Amino acid sequence: MLVLSRKANESIVIDGKIFLKILRLEGDSVKVGVNAPKEVTVFRKEIYDEILKSNKAAAAVPDRKDLQLILSKRLH
Amino acid sequence: MLTLQENKAQNRIECEKVSFPLNLAFPSGILGFEEVKEYVLQPLPDLNPFFWMEGVTGKKNAFLLVPPAHVLESYSIELNQEDVDFLDLKSSEDALIFNIVTYGPNQTMTVNLKGPILVNRHTMVAKQVVPINAVELPTTFPLNN
Numbered sequence: 001m002l003v004l005s006r007k008a009n010e011s012i013v014i015d016g017k018i019f020l021k022i023l024r025l026e027g028d029s030v031k032v033g034v035n036a037p038k039e040v041t042v043f044r045k046e047i048y049d050e051i052l053k054s055n056k057a058a059a060a061v062p063d064r065k066d067l068q069l070i071l072s073k074r075l076h
Numbered sequence: 077m078l079t080l081q082e083n084k085a086q087n088r089i090e091c092e093k094v095s096f097p098l099n100l101a102f103p104s105g106i107l108g109f110e111e112v113k114e115y116v117l118q119p120l121p122d123l124n125p126f127f128w129m130e131g132v133t134g135k136k137n138a139f140l141l142v143p144p145a146h147v148l149e150s151y152s153i154e155l156n157q158e159d160v161d162f163l164d165l166k167s168s169e170d171a172l173i174f175n176i177v178t179y180g181p182n183q184t185m186t187v188n189l190k191g192p193i194l195v196n197r198h199t200m201v202a203k204q205v206v207p208i209n210a211v212e213l214p215t216t217f218p219l220n221n
Contacts, residue, residue: 038162039103041110047206048107051191054215055108055204058178058188059137064128067140067179071123 077208078160080168080194081152082144094172100129100195100202103162107191107204109137115202117141117174117195127174129193141174147187147219153207155194162203163196172197176204177219186216 004012011021019035034042043051061067097118105112112131120126125146130138144151153173155165165171172195176188190213195202207213 041104047210050215052108054188055106058139058176061140061179068123
């Protein structure tokens, strides 16, 4: 992990296209501004982890034909 | 910021007579499957109200989707301006909302309300968004028929 120290209003550049700026220090929390190309997604990590886990579980869906069989048993 | 609300009383899909299948472009992909940028979305015949969304390229991963109107009485999401701009939503009528269904053990089904799939029904651009009010919304909301 690369560790950098920044003061308020200082920034970090990632890959020449993603810009992180430390906007404000408020007690034990930091306000961070992010400027990135629109296809680049930015998430709070805990939300990212939760959605990733959910998506991966959801993608392990039974094959469409099996699913139709299972769902029709459930719905009818 | 744009607030979208879907209530059981009015269903966007039925109301707005969308014609399927839809060829969706996901410029950011879906979390965990970022390399897949195109999906085909269609209703499952005889399995109303479920939809099937299958990736066109790569591993052809697929998801089971359901409109929130079939899941809960009222679903309200606040989109941040970046997502509104990404999807080019001029008004709430431009958006279709779907939630990803997870099929679990013992035939349990849960729905992800925290990361809905939003589609611009005119441009077919789509994104899995995390609304501003995401912290109130679960990823494992039980689906009861």
